[in-house]
Structure formats: C-alpha cells, structure tokens
Amino acid sequence: MDIEFVRSRFIKHFDGETGNVYASPGRINLIGEHTDYNGGFVFPGAIDKGMIAEIKPNGTDKVRAYSIDLKDYVEFGLNEEDAPKASWARYIFGVCREMIKRGVAVKGFNTAFAGDVPLGAGMSSSAALESTYAFALNELFNGNIDKFELAKVGQATEHNYCGVKCGIMDQFASVFGKAGSLIRLDCRSLEYEYFPFKPEGYRLVLVDSVVKHELASSAYNKRRQSCETAVAAIKKNHPNVEFLRDATMDMLKEVKSEITAEDFMRAEYVIEEIQRVLDVCDALQVGDYETVGQKMYETHHGMSKLYEVSCEELDFLNDCAKECGVTGSRVMGGGFGGCTINLVKDELYDSFIAKAKETFKAKFGRSPKVYDVVISDGSRRLV
Template sequence: MKRKIVSEKFQELFGTPGDFYFSPGRVNLIGEHTDYNGGFVLPGAIDKGMLACIKENGTDKIRAFAVDLNEYEEFGMEEADKPEQSWARYIFGVVREITKRGGKVKGFDTAFSGDVPLGAGLSSSAALESTYAFALNEIFGLGIDKFELAKIGQATEHNYCGVKCGIMDQFASVFGKEGHLIRLDCRSLEYEYVPFDPVGYKVVLIDSVVKHELASSAYNKRRESCETVVKAIQKRHPEVELLRDADMNMLAEVKGEVSAEDYMRAEYVIEEIQRLLDACAALKRGDYKTVGEKMYGTHHGMSKLYEVSCEELDFLNDIAKECGVTGSRVMGGGFGGCTINLVPEDKYDMFIDKAVKEFTHKFGKEPKVYPVRIGNGSRKL
C-alpha cells in the first residue's frame, strides 16, 4: 500500500519512476543497558520500516519529499548546505558521511514513507539512515560493505542529528535476517545469527504512550554508577575493563566500597549479560519457556535494580504475567516506551483485550498495540 502512494507521489513530483529500497526497524528481545558496558544485545529486524523511491537527477542537488509529513526540501551536498528540517538531516547526514569516506554521491530525487511507529523505540531513524546508506551505495556503485553502512548511519546520528547512539539499531536494520535474531558483541562487534522461529507464539509490542524520553541525566547517572563500580573492582582485578568482564563474586568483594545504588546498578548489568547468554542458548534448543523467564527477569531488574521502568510499564508487565504470557519486559532504555511480549497464540486475543481495557481504565489513555514479525534487513525491492 505504502509503495503505491510513494510511487504516485514520486511520479507526480519528478515526472519519472524510480527504484525502491527498504530498511526495517528493530526490536531487542533481551539485553538492555548492556551496550555501554561492553556486553551483548539481541536485536532482530522487523516487518515494519522505511520505504524510499530514489533516482539520480543529473544535478548536484537533493530533492526530497517526506510523504507522511507532506513536506518537501531541496538542498546541496556540501557541509554548508545542512537543511533545516530534522528529517532531511538524516538524508543529508548519510550523504556527508559517505563523502567523508571517499564515496562520490551525485544529486538525486527521493520520496519516502514509513510504517515504523515514531517514538515507540523501534528505531525509525536508524531505518531511514540504513535505507539511504544502502540505496546510495547501490545506485552509485560505491562498494561499501554492510558493516560500514551501519557505521555511516550511526555517524549520521552523532554528527548531524545530535544523538550519541550505539550501533545496535543500524546494525540490526542492515544485517537483519528472517527467522533469526543477531547476538551482537558490543565490544568487538562480532555477531552471530541465533535462530528465532517461535511457532505457536506471537511477538507483540504494547506501547505505554508514555513519552519515551531517555531522561538523559538519569541515563548518564547510571553509566557513571557502572564506571564507579568498575574502578573499585579494578583495584583487585586490573584486567576488568568494563562490567562485562566482572562477575558477581568480584562485585561482592567491593560491596562495602561503593554506594548501595551503584552496587544495584552493577548487579543488574552483570546479571543481564548472563541472562542474554542463557536466552541465546535456550533459543538454540528451541526452549521458548526459558527465553520467556529471562525476559521477565530483565523486567524485574530494570524495574527494581536499574530503576528505569515506570508505573505504566510495570502494570503492563503484571497483566502479561496474569494472562500467562510466556515472556514480557520493558524494551529500550526505559522511562516509557513499550513492553515486548512473547505470547502463546491461544492467549493472544485475551491478553490484548485485557491489557488495552485495564490500562485505559487505570491511566485514562489507550495503549497502542504493534504485532511484529522478524524479517530481513536493508534491500532493494
């Protein structure tokens, strides 16, 4: 459906057909606040994303139309040409980052649209960056490998959109593979595809519609807690560079030397890294019951130890438990956003019905429901 709308708009604006490219948003099944501690994450690309129609235009200008916003921008490709509109900066940033790496991009026309819900923590911005990085690489025959395409998206966020994100979102968008999640080592960037084919289950996100603002001061404070604990552990174990290198015994040794709060934060991270590894082992066995238990463990840790949940997310997690949902947890940095739920098919309708009704009754606003399937990464359609 979106393709038809984008195609018609492109034809109307530029009088010619173009080529279609798509990149997905992502979910992260388990592994939260592990990235900056050198741990692992377990994302998967989803069946929702960003779709762009693109064609070279023989000029040194980019003419871009955001279908969903009904906005048009035209801009050059030099540093001084940075566009006003925030959405246009993603496209501009990708072009600049390719140029910095020696790639030659010429002017092009484009129209794009997405079905990744904005602000739900599904990485709509990474999907947009990945779509253009992948497309421009193909159209202009630049020969950039997929790894570098993900880094181009990340650098766009850092240098043109003011967000110091990790690489998980762009990585999942570019490298996604149907029927698999990606176990990404955040320190070495080594990755492994882990089978994810939950027959008899559905994956659904329930959006608390609490503004997903990574309360940046709270986020920074948690990073500082982790660093403080690492410093304390290093006195006895100089080989420990990040919490990923520590275990619960090492943490116990420094209990009297760090604050109760710092101890709790570190406890969550060390346990979460182990939970992710246990979940991967369970997935390889097809043991979704254990995967679900690990997800509940993550939610408890994020709520009680890392303290990044909120009343709405805890409420949704409790309803999931009551309904016999296999696994449920807050997804993303916390302070709002979605829960991700692994739901037996025979309990799905009952769970959604109860969650929507009771949440609306309690909080006076209706949560949003996003069923997702794990799909492939960036591609030409």
C-alpha cells in the same frame, strides 16, 4: 508498507519518472538492555515495519527530497554548509555527507519516502531511514562499502548531524536483519552471530504505554556513571576488568563496601543481564521459548527494581502480562516509557490484548497502542 503508494507519490512529485526502490526495517531487541555501553551483548532483530524510499539520480548537485508522511519537500546541496533546517531532511543529508567522507561520489538525486515504523515506540525509525539511504547510495553511486560500514554511516549521521550519541545496535540490526533470526552482537568486539527465532505457536507483540519521560537522558548518564564507578572499584583487585562485561558477581561483592548501594544495584543488574542474553541464545538453539520468556521477566524485574528505569505504566503492563499467562514480557529499550515486548502463546493473544487495553485505560485514562511484529530481512532493494 506499500511500494506502489511510494511510487505513486514519487511519480507525482518528480515528473513521472521512476527510480529504484529500497527498504530498511525498524528493530526490536529481545533482551540485553543497558549492556551495550558495558561491553556486553545485545540481541536485536529486524521487523516487518520500516522505511521505503524511491530514489533516482537527477544529474545535478542537489538532493530533492519529499517526505510522504509529513507532506514536506526540501532541496539541499551536498556540501557541509548546505545542511537543511528540517530535522527529517538532516538524516538524509547526514547520510550523504558520511558517504562522501568515505570516498563515495554521491551526486544529486530525487527521492520520496514513507514509513510504517511507529514514531516514539522504540523501534528505531531513524535508523531505518539512515540504513535505507546508506544502502541505496552505496549501490547507486558504486560505493563498495561493506554492510558494517553502512551501519556506522547511520550511527555517524546521528552523532554528527542529529545530535544523538547513540550506539551501533539500531543501525546494525536494520542493515543485517534476517527473517527468522535474531542477531547477537558483541558490543566490545563487534562480532555477531545469528540465532534461530521461529516461535511457532507464539506471537511477538509490543504494547506501547505512550509514555515519554523528560528526565531520561540525565538519568541515563547517571546510570552509566554508576557502572563506571563499579568497574573502577573492581579494577583495583582485577586489573584486566575493562567493562562490567568482564566482571562476575563475586568480583562485585568484593567491593560492595567501597561503592554506594545504588552503584552496586546498577552493576548487579548489568552483570546479570549480560548472562541472560547468553542464556536466551542457548535456549533458542533448542527451541526452548519458555526459558526465553522467563529470562524476559527477569530482565523486567532487574530494570524495574535494580536499574530503576521502568515506570508505573510499564510495570502495570508487565503485571498484566503475568496475570494473563503470557510466556515473556519486559520493558524494551532504555526505559522511562515506551513499550513492553511480549512473547504470547497464540491462544492467549486475544484475551491478553483485550485485558491490557481495558485495564490500562481504566487506570491511566488512555489506551495503549498494540503492534504485532514479525522478524524480517534487513536493508535491500525492492525494485
């Protein structure tokens, strides 16, 4: 992503004056899917793709915003009734409103922004956009809001202005990202810890199936319900169990006859996945990337066979990775489409990508998209 490009568009649209330039990254999640709403751990990292925005206060009570990628310009006020119609502008408006609710004296500004986070590939372009503006407005208007609250501003924007009831992981990773580190976030206590991720001799690559399944939200709600049903059954014997994170496989087996086979499978996946995150953290402490890869394959198997949120295309890409000797591969994100995330030895990279593209196209009639990612820094000012 090019600062000079964003600046040239800003100058063109706003009379030649320059402001400050800010950036926030998209994210990957190495392991830990469907653990967040079960009180478990997630393990994200910021990536070298994200959003860049130039911003300059304009002395009015109006925001003048230009989306470089969409070639679209919107103006809006800062009161609740001023919400813009354009969906992309609602993210910026929502961040302004959430900052104002937290006592920040946000005034009008001019802004132009662009991104290189691929849309719909599960790398959280919206969180990158929210984090960029939350970080920028906090600095420009002397907000004194801490980084955790900035992540919550982005989350609240999704909830209150964009109609998405997301967790905190995406915004958290975007704000807190650190080059060469992944972050283990405890979704219950919100405590976090950095772990080294410097896979010398390996590359991290996403292979995008370019599949979107319409049933994702209803299927997601159903799985969440399964987890809650299992917890309620376990709680009768173990009153201290609030989430599946508190349960063991032995506790789950005690109630096997009281819940459906489907609910049992869903809970089994989650309990095992929470443990896998901890195992991966231990492996990274000693630089054991082979164990990391093995756990990624175990996650894919669990998401495909127990949680049943994979799809034919993702299973195909996972099998292809296995056949090519890729160290680790799994579906990334909630499932029902999107990408696999792959940990690939340098010397296998070219042959794996060539085979994945060729065989996927032969079977499904289109090519998957490929994105190399490097773990990078979080929200910051560039200029």
